[in-house]
Amino acid sequence: MSKSLQKRLRVFTFAVVFVALLLTARLAWLQIYKYDHYLVQAENNRLRDLPITATRGEIRDRNGISLATNRPGFSVSLLDLDRKKAAEVIDYLSQTLGIEKEEIQEKILKQQYKRFAPIRIANDVSPEIVAQLEERAMDLPGVIIETQPVREYPLQTLAAHVLGYVGVIRDYQYEAMKAEGYRFTDIIGQAGLEATYEQYLRGQDGILRVETDRFGNRVRVLERTEPVAGSDLILTLDARLQDIAERALAQVIADLREKGNTQASRGAVVALDPNSGGILAIASYPAFNPNTFFQDYNEIQADPDKPEVNKAIQGTYPVGSTFKLVGAMAALEEGVITGNSRVTCLGVKSFFGRDRRRCYAGTAHGSLNVVGALQKSCNIFFYEMGYRLGIERLAAYAKDFGFGQVTGLTDLRGEVAGVIDSKERRSNFMPGDVLTATIGQGHAITPLQLANYAAIFANGGTHYRPYLVDKAVNSQGKVVYEAKPEVLKTLPYDEKNWEIVRTGMEAVTEIGGTGSVLRTLPVKVAGKTGSAQVSPGKISHSLFVGYAPAEKPEVALAVIVENGGLGGDGGVPVAKLIFEEYFAPQEEEA
Amino acid sequence: MFDRRLLRNFDWLLLILVCTIVAVSLLIITSTTINITGDPLYFAKRQLIRFAVGFVAMLFILSIDYTYFFRLAPIMYLAIVAMLVAVLFIGSKGGGAQRWIDLGFFELQPSEFAKLGIIISLARLLSAQEGNFEDMSSAIPAFFHVALPMGLVFLQPDLGTSLVFTVILFGMLYMAGLRVQHLLTYAGIGLAIGAPALWLLLKDYQKKRLIIFINPYLDPLNDGYQIIQSLIAVGSGGLQGKGLFAPGTQNALNFLLEQHTDFVFSAYAEATGFVGSVILILLYTFLILRILRLAFLAKDTFGMLVCIGVAVMMTFHILVNIGMTIGIMPVTGIPLPFMSYGGSSLMMNMMAIGVVLNIGMRRQKLMF
Structure with a gap:
């Protein structure tokens, strides 16, 4: 073989060795240097x-x-x-489960960056469909059925x-x-x-x-x-009381509508344990069924009565005469009156010179002390109190009782604070507006605030944080969360004055009181009725706040029937149904 | 008639290298096909039978003096062209191409056998022209000789195999004595004209393969999938590999595609790791160096050129196939010699080894 051919042959030899080295180098890179990287990918x-x-x-x-x-x-x-099979499988699932193909594809797309976890396509699938899918499991690679x-x-x-x-x-x-x-x-x-x-x-x-x-x-x-x-x-909720409250509210609203008040369609009830702040019942009418919330979603959204809103903590209302307890307490505490001070109601009276105010329907209540004024819900008496106190002092007491701020419920989201109408709130607050404020107009107050307010009267000045969850117990039976009654505020008022106002609240449910129908109950109820004017052409909201038994309060209650009329039309009947059933002599358990 | 000296000059080592690689291939084929049919050895058995047939073919080739092939070369060439024409009309399709002739018991892939036929016929053509490669134009007959079968293969379409023909042509022209600058000029002309023309002629899937090879993550779920999964298999094999029959491998779970045919090396590298991969590459390197040695020893230019052709062909196959599985070459359907499952490739390679051994065995002019 010639020299030049030998040289050329050597070139081939080098080429072969070069190829071997090239492949080896690349393999070393992949299998040694990048081993961890590829191992993770293989595991994934x-x-x-x-x-x-x-x-x-x-x-x-x-x-x-x-x-x-x-x-x-x-x-x-x-x-x-x-x-290769994706389209077929998606088609089949879409048909069988009744879900849009696009929806499935969107979910797959969403998971793309993390494609190693299963993508849930449908929840709570019926056993029939599960059986159908399992039969075809071989044709449906990648489809998994999980118990859920x-x-x-x-x-x-x-x-x-x-x-x-x-x-x-x-x-x-x-x-x-x-x-x-x-x-x-x-x-x-x-x-x-x-x-x-x-x-x-x-x-x-x-x-x-x-x-x-x-x-x-x-x-x-x-x-x-x-x-x-x-x-x-x-x-802390008592399902029995909750049930009673919901039925009572529904019953009274149905009755009102039957009697021709077609505006009555919403309401709320809050019942608190005045000795702890534990919530016993929260009813908001109308309600929804949480089992079918998403199926009913369009219906719920279209309902003008907004069933999804918890009116007990998110609805704010003028509260009418139920607010008079604030004026009574403020007047006594500030020494504007004593328990014996009397004001004569002639059915009409002028304040600030030309501001002429009337009692409800122009009724002349005659000479009243504060207990009588609460019992009859005399406007003139409380206008007089408001006049004497002035808005600053009235608003300060309203604040003491927890209005204009959240009551402190953290177990549910979205409790609203509401507002106390005052000079602080708006610059155009006129001197005469204090009169209106005293009888509960112009404020925005939640039913929960009202119940808390009733509880403060029931327990003599303690504002407990309202709460719903008593404790959480894990699957091993260990208590992992426990609520304790938490005092947020104590009102340092004179015990004598609490007594006077409570006497007035008890008088409300006696003969001659605005809530006298409550006198027939198995327990003594203390309370205050209210009727809050709303926009022209609308029937007033009907309210009741109170507690029972009066001598040893167990339940503090607030009721509002929106557009329910006078206190006696809505609030009181609801309270009556609730107390009647809740305090009915219990059958002995076997 | 069978001279003892023939046996003395027989390259046993070359044959042992071939048999070793085939033995390895039977193991990895079993590992990659164990669950495809009820019989875990179904594919391995079939491959073994083909090896046996190929071995017999090799023995047959050994029994004939290779100078006889010199005489047969024109007939071989015509037969190849005829088969390649036939496959375009009666070939069965697979993977977007028309490459096989169904013989009932065997799927014949004419383009595989064409490689060997071209090597032999081109060796005759070039050796006849011996010592006459001063002019650039001297290479033109060789170009025409290869262009016809290459064009037919390209029509199937099989870009990879047509490239194999080109590389064989250049390698053999170089060894025949064509000047390097002439070769480079031809290569330059070829690229200048060929590359744009090729791009126009290529099917979309072929173009995509060429692009995807550069960055498989452009399309990780479709065309890049095979490359990515192959890289993962090879890389995760690590230094020592996961074991031939280990559960939970890329191979066992079918993340690898074509893991017993074109991508057999991925499964092998996953199973045996860097150590196993390097051993296989060493086996191949020795195999080819052995063939080059026989080229050196060959008694005539024809024999030398045939050996060179076979060496170039195998080297190119190894480079492109393994390169494909480790992401340095585009995906083409070029099998790994003696490793990939497939009858035509194995038999052709056995026959090629037969021819090379034949040349080595008959390297001494016999005196009677």
Whole structure:
């Protein structure tokens, strides 16, 4: 062989060695230098952590009655699909589950950046559909059926506004909560206690770590971490009283409508334990059914009575004569009057020279002390008090009683503060406006504030923080949260003056009082009626605040029937039905 | 008639290298196909039978003096062209191309056998022209010789195999004595005309493969998928590999595609790691160096050129196939010699080894 050919042959040899070195170098890069990187990718390929949804904690009333519980159900999820079969599978799911194809695709797209977790397509799927899907499991790679506890409210609409409801996590919620381990298809508390106590109720999802092949078929189970159920909530709420209150409110509103008051369609009741601040009942009418909130959503949204709003903590109202207790207390405390001071009501009186005011329907109540004035709800007497006190002092007392600020309920979101009408609030406050303010017009007050106000009279000056959740007990039976009655404020008023006002409140339910129909109840009730004027052409709101039994108060109550008329038309009848049934002699338990 | 000296000059090491690689391939084919049919050895058995057939073919080739192939070369060439024409009309389709002739018991891939046929016929053409490569134009007959079968393969379409022909042509022209500057000029002209023309002629999926190879993450769920999964398989194999029959591998869970055919190296590298990969590359390197040695020892230019052709062909196959699985070459349907599952490729390679061994065995002019 010639020299030049030998040289050329050597070039081939070098070329072959070069190719070998090139491949070896690249392999070293991939298999040694980048090994960790590719190992993680290989693990991501094959490992799927399927969540095992934890059972949500139950919610029970103070006597252990179940208000929110769970029933077994199924959800359908997708693991990443084989791209060749994706369209077919999505088609089938869309038809079977009755979900738009676009919706499924959107969910898949959303998960794209994290395509190793299952995407939940449908919640609470019926057993028939589950059976159908399982039959076709072989044709539906990547489709997985998970058992999923489904939230259930066994008493339907009862305490709907307190309990709230659960629903799929919304985008903005997911953004805020994903750090806590939420997945974008999780079901979370969306309102009421379900939302505020989400952290306690949710529990800890378990994990089923499986190995899957390219088609999403499960090859083997590698590891199983059991879920931990959420904590149960034990409420201060008394389901029996709650039920009574809701029925009473509905009954009275139905009666009013039957009698021709078609404006009456909304109302609220709040019952507090005056000795602790524990909420015994919160009724807001109309209500919704938390079991079907999302199915009924359009209907609920279209309802002018806004069933989804908790009027007890979010509705603000002028409260009419129920406010007179503030004027009475302020006048006594400020020494403007004593228990024996009398004012003569001739049915009409002028203040500030030309400001001529009338008693309700021009009635002349004659000479009244403060007890009598409360009993009859005499406007002239209280105009006089307002005149003597002035708005600054009146507003200060209103503030003492918790108006114009939140009562401190943190167990539910969105308690509103309302306003006290005063000079502070608006610059065009006229001297005569103090008269109107004394009889409860111009303020914006929530039913919860009213109930708290009744409780303060019942317990002699203590403003407890209202609360709903007594304790949370985890799945091991350990108490993980416990509420204690919390005194937010104590009003340092003279015990004598409390006595005088309470006597006036008791007189209200005696013969001659505006709430005299309450005298026939098994227990003595102390209270104050109210009728708050609203816009022209609208019937007044009908209110009642009070407590019972008068001698040893157990329940402080506030009732408002919007556009219910006089206090005796709505507020009082509701209170009567509630107290009547709640304090009825209990049948001996076997 | 069979001379003892023939056996003395027989390159046993080359044959052992081939058999070792085939043995490795049977293991990895079993590992990659274990769950496809009820019989875990179904594919391995079939490949073994093909190896046996290829071995017999090799023995047959060894029994004939290779100078006989010199005489047969024109007939081979015509047969190849005829088969390549036939495949365009009666070929069965697969993967967007028309590459196979169904013989009932065997799916014949003429383009595989064409490689060997071209090597032999081109070696005859170039050796006939021996010592006459001073002019640039001297290479023109060789270009025409290869252009026809190459064009036919390109029509299937099979870009990879047509590239193999080109590389064989250039390698053999170089060894035949064409000047380097002439070769470079041809390469330049080829690129200047060929590249744009190619781009116009290529099917969309072929273009996409070429682009995706540069960055598979452009399309990780579709065309980039194969490359990405292959990189993951190879990379996650690490230094020592996951084991041939380990559960939970990219191979076992089917994240790899074509893991017993074109991407067999990915499964192999995953199973045996860097150590195994380097061992295989060393086996290939020795195999080809052995063929180059026989090229050096060959008694005539024809024999030398055939060996060079076979060496170039195999080197290019190894570079492009393994390069594809480790992301330094675009995805083409070029199999890995002796490793990829597939009858035509294995048999052609066995026959090629037969021809090379034949040349080595008959390197001494025999005196009677």
